[in-house]
Amino acid sequence: MDFTFDARTEELRARLLAFMDEHVHPAEQVADEQRAALDSPWANAPVVEELKAEARRQGLWNLFLPDSAYGAGLTNLQYAPLAEIMGRSPQLAPTATNCAAPDTGNMEVLAQFGDEQQKKQWLEPLLAGEIRSAFAMTEPDVASSDATNITTRIEREGDEYVVTGRKWYISGAMHPDCRIFIVMGKTDPDGADVRRQQSMILVPRDTPGVTIRRAMRVFGYEDHYHGGHAEVVFDRARVPVSNLIGEEGGGFAIAQARLGPGRIHHCMRLIGMAERAIELMCRRAVSRDAFGKALAQQGVVQNWIADARVAVEQLRLLVLKTAWMMDTVGNRGAHTEIQAIKIATPRAVVGILDRAIQLYGAGGVSQDHPLAELYAAARTLMIADGPDEVHQRSLARREIKKYR
Known part of the structure; x- marks a missing residue:
């Protein structure tokens, strides 16, 4: 297994990081302010449409689709670091690049199982970000x-x-x-x-x-x-x-085909959320004093930050291994690894976000920082796309089967 980023991945990473720094992160507060003035809290703020136009102009569009006829044609391993970057701003970045759930999974279903009329009527406008x-x-x-x-x-x-x-x-x-x-x-x-x-x-x-x-x-x-x-x-x-x-009776198989990529995409973005949390923790720790010294000098805070870094590095390697296996042996061959990341990643990221909230005190649970909303999203992923316990049950059965 070689997780070294190839030239195309490095080039896309550089462009996406610049897009995030120059356009996405500055738009976060603007989007919140604009959304408050909209009739619907679920409508795109005007700045989101501007981000979408800019992402398309820069070629940062439909990066999730491995089928080059419809998307960027990236492998899972190539997409993983890009999804992680987008996970640092889950409120804006996935939508801006047309890589947001549930549209991603629906586009994958239509691309893989839809007939030509279904693709023309529904897939094409979804790919264009029109609906x-x-x-x-x-x-x-x-x-x-x-x-x-x-x-x-x-x-x-x-x-x-x-x-x-x-x-x-x-x-x-x-x-x-x-x-x-x-x-x-x-x-x-x-x-x-x-x-x-x-x-x-x-x-x-x-x-x-x-x-x-x-x-x-x-x-x-x-x-x-x-x-x-x-x-x-x-x-x-x-x-x-x-x-x-597809055909009558094919729904369960289609659902499984849809949920495999969806689960790893969530885990990729969760790692980006954890990186955002670590950055916020460190900035807070060096800027606040308590009991006569900076929070960064408090042993418990140092432990939180160190543990968070270790957890993220472990998770990233497991997610990259899973992506590599999906690319090389297919989703079915990577079934155990997909379940493992779906169990491990939300749990660990919830823990990291919980410590970050604790470090921010009252600010951590407020709307002034993104931590509470990130926590809600991460905690939900312990249920969405199959609760942890279902994946544990299936994973355990596979392990036990080896000894029968």
Whole structure:
């Protein structure tokens, strides 16, 4: 394994770092001020549109897509350090570069499984950043950590499918530019193979029978940089048969294909969040005095910073190894490593952010610093894309199987 950055990665890193320093970080406070004046807390602030235009001009656009026909054509290993850089400002950088969830995963699904009409109608405007999208899988009435539990029905009636069900925490659904849902439901609820009961279908947001019931908050935050989260009701929403993605019964496999890259992308960005936290800790430690000396001279603060650095270096190596394996043996071959980073990274980054908040005192939990919002995002990722315990269960089974 060689994690040395190649020439293209180094060049993109340099351009992205300059973009962050010159455009993104200075826009963070501006975006907050502009958003406060908007009618919708989930709409893009005007400065975000300016950032998107600048990112496109600089060629820092769709970096996440490995298919060069649609995106930058980077490997996971090449993308990892770029996603980490974007993770330092998760409120702005991923959206500015069109690398924000849930659109990234939805674009991957359409690029890999969509037919030509679906790509033209939905993938192309998503790639251009003209619209946003949402992925509707999680349900409030069942344990959605087991995807075979979902109850939403997708029933065929003639040349249409009828979608009925209730979803929640549907990321992106509150954004005014959200135009399309990828919905997972059951086309064959009584099928013998529980992993062939599900299908995925495209449901335009303006379809009769689709209702955004309410916005869902995350630790009290609107989570505007994910386009908000919503509870969505599908009440016999009718769409053409041609809106089915892939084949009937293929939904579970598509979900697994979507979630693998999504999990590693989250972990890449989490490392950037941790680096931002370490930087803020160090700046605070050298600028504040307590009990007659700088915080940086307090042993407990030194321990926090040292432990944070060790954790980040360990996590980065594990994420890079996972990216390398996904590139060389595929997502299935890297299944154990994907689960390992999904367990380890959010936990460690939550701990780092927790110490950074402690170091900032009251300021750490306030809106004057990004730490509280970063903490909420990191803590949520111990649940999103599969809770830790599900990944632990699967990982343990793989380990035990070796000895049977």
